[in-house]
Amino acid sequence: MTSARRNFVIRATAVAFAAAALSGAALAQKKYDTGADDKEIKIGNIMPYSGPASAYGVIGKAMQAYFDMVNAQGGINGRKVKFISVDDGYNPAKTVEQARKLVEEEEVLLVFAPLGTPPNSAIHKYMNQKKVPQLFVATGAAKWGDPKNFPWTMGWQPPYTGEGRIYAQHLLESFPNAKIGILYQNDDYGKDYLKGFEEGLGAKTSQIVSKVSYEVTDPTVDSQMVSLKNSGANVFFNITTPKFAAQAIKKAAEIGWKLDAHYLNSVSASVGSVLKPAGLDNSVGLITTQYLKDPTDPAWVNDADFKAWTDWMKKYYPGGDLTNAFNVTAWTHALTMAQVLRQCGDNLTRENVMRQAANLNMQNVPMLLPGVEIKTGPDDFYPVEKEQLSKFDGKTWVRFGKVYGK
Structure with missing residues (x-):
């Protein structure tokens, strides 16, 4: 073997060892809490599929359809999302039961978008005591933006x-x-x-x-x-x-x-x-x-994001109502959750989930109105804070006036 050839082999071997070391370090850097591994991320959800608020149940069904799309596209950072959605009938006592089931039996990484103020109030302390994210709750009560006292709970919609x-x-x-x-x-x-x-x-x-x-x-x-x-x-x-x-x-x-x-x-x-x-x-x-694009508003007929939403509905939720704004609510909540998980990378600990949820700066979000953004910080647990007035004309909502909020 010539000297040049020998030097090349030595360098190549050194590079291979370095690459292997880096690969090992990368593998070592993977961090998981209960509910996540190399192949799957388990997300819990609580929804009133029955009872007096059952009209909201379509949100849970549409969220499942969103994650079906995500999984069909390869998942998030190579991991499939397992979305486990349970019914509480909008009964706070049942919400407590279902939250315990998701956390202690199903062992989910987090509980995403549980719906309703009374139901979420019933599990507020439990989720924080367990240090399990109660993330992007589907209610606009002001209490969901209190990181000092409840660091494991975050709202989503305007207060x-x-x-x-x-x-x-x-x-x-x-x-x-x-x-x-x-x-x-x-x-x-x-x-x-x-x-x-x-x-x-x-x-x-x-x-x-x-x-x-x-x-x-x-x-x-x-x-x-x-x-x-x-x-x-x-x-x-x-x-x-x-x-x-x-x-x-x-x-x-x-x-x-x-x-x-x-x-x-x-x-x-x-x-x-x-x-x-x-x-x-x-x-x-x-x-x-x-703060969302209304699916009945003809202003969005040629909007690219609206077309993408419509295509998703037809492919992944064909039984869903294209006039029901709750399906837009589901889409926007779910895409926010997906973004947080992407930002987590291979550090799928509950602590990092909350850290990434408190580090969002999402502009031009599909199906949010122009001028409305998703933005959070360590001291700002209100992701969406802008809204515009609208009046119903018999067919659709017609926006008017300025965009309120900060």
Whole structure:
């Protein structure tokens, strides 16, 4: 062997050993907690597939469809996502049972997008005591953005208090002499909206002439609607989940309650699951806020992201309703979760999941409205904080005015 050849072999062998050492180091750097390994990431989810909030159940089904697409494309960093979604019937006691099942029996890495304020409140302390991420909860209660006291819990959608203040600001500008009636769900969800709205009204809270609540176990809100009409209110703030939102809109029309403005919280603004059951004619003039592209809005017909969403729906969730905005909610939540897992790389520990969730800067996100972004930080656990007012014209929501929020 010539000297040059011998030197080449020595160098090549050294490079091979170095590469092997680096490869070994890379393998050694892989970190996993319960629920993740080289092949799979287990994600838990709690959804009301039954009970009074079952209209939200489509969100869980659509999330499964999103991860089906991800897995068909090779998974995340080479790992398939196993999405385990269970039913709690929107019953907090059942939520506790299901959370324990997911964490202690199914041994998931995290619980993703559990839905509802009362259900999430019931497992808030448990998830933090167990140090298991309760991530991108599907509720806008302000309490989900408290990293100091609850570092394992993070919201996703705009806080209800902020949305309530937006309606109050619009009301003061457009109906300064209004007599206001309010219907709200008697729990943290309803009270957060109410708190933001009253804060926004400031000294004008004296214009609230009637404020009535309902329980999630009530069969209807018919009696509350009659009471509100009889109060003489000419502006109505409708703080309800989908079943009761549809009832309230329909009842207002049946009893001939003529309103100058009817504000409907965004969590129940789906054309497919709320306004159609309530009657599209009965829904004309409703005002809500939006931060997602509404699937019934013709403005997005030629939008590339909307086309991608539609193609996904048709391929992976063919039984899904293309007019139901909750399917957009599912898509945007799931793509955020996927981004966090991508950022985790091979460090799939629960601590790193939360670290990456608190390090998001996602611009031009598919199916979010222009100007709306997903941004978090170690002290900012509110990923989405911008919204725009919209009015229903009988067919779709029509956006107007500025984008509110920071």
